[in-house]
Amino acid sequence: MSSIVNKSYVKVVQNGLQAVETVQELRATGYLSEQIFVLAHNQDQTERIAESANAEEIGIKEEGVFDTIANLFRSRGDELRAKIVSLGFTEAEAGFYEKELDLGKVLVIARQNP
Template sequence: MSIIDNKAYAKVVQNGVQAVETVHELHAAGYRKEDIHVLAHNQDRTDRITEAADAGGIGIKEEGVFTSIANLFRSRGDELRATIEALGFTEAEAAFYEKELDLGKVLVIARRS
């Protein structure tokens, strides 16, 4: 796995099992729990995979206050795109990843804090 230290790393996987494996690979590569985030289109699925993988949650620290508050009023797709952008990706990248999540895939993001 090639990981660039200064830029956020993202990998789209097919399911939760692959997400857990990817998180474990990132832990082995030196990423801390709070550096790794998992996103699925369904919030409950995101929470279950995050817990099973021992990844960090996404909150105000990662998103920023404005994005966190705005996400309370957004659709899930808009919320996911805003969160992905807040984690260091462009608008186009966020749109691509959100479409993958629409297809039932899981996104694993790692970035050094």
């Protein structure tokens, strides 16, 4: 099994097709479907990619109840940054990745269960 499984992994890809391919590559290295998350700027796109790739969306399990409820009142950018932070990234990293999402890119994030 690849050493990639021992640490968090994030990849910025151009589109949903590349996201699906990346999810398949991560599964081949030993990650389980429930350890792989996809995130796009548009919620519908996130749902479609997650379903196609058999990956997860960042939800209440990762964010916690407070942040999940708070996201109902946040701008989409604030919500995306909160979701990224909930997976263990810093605010600065979340800001960088959120800008990539603004450009239409997709994030594929894999992590070991805490």
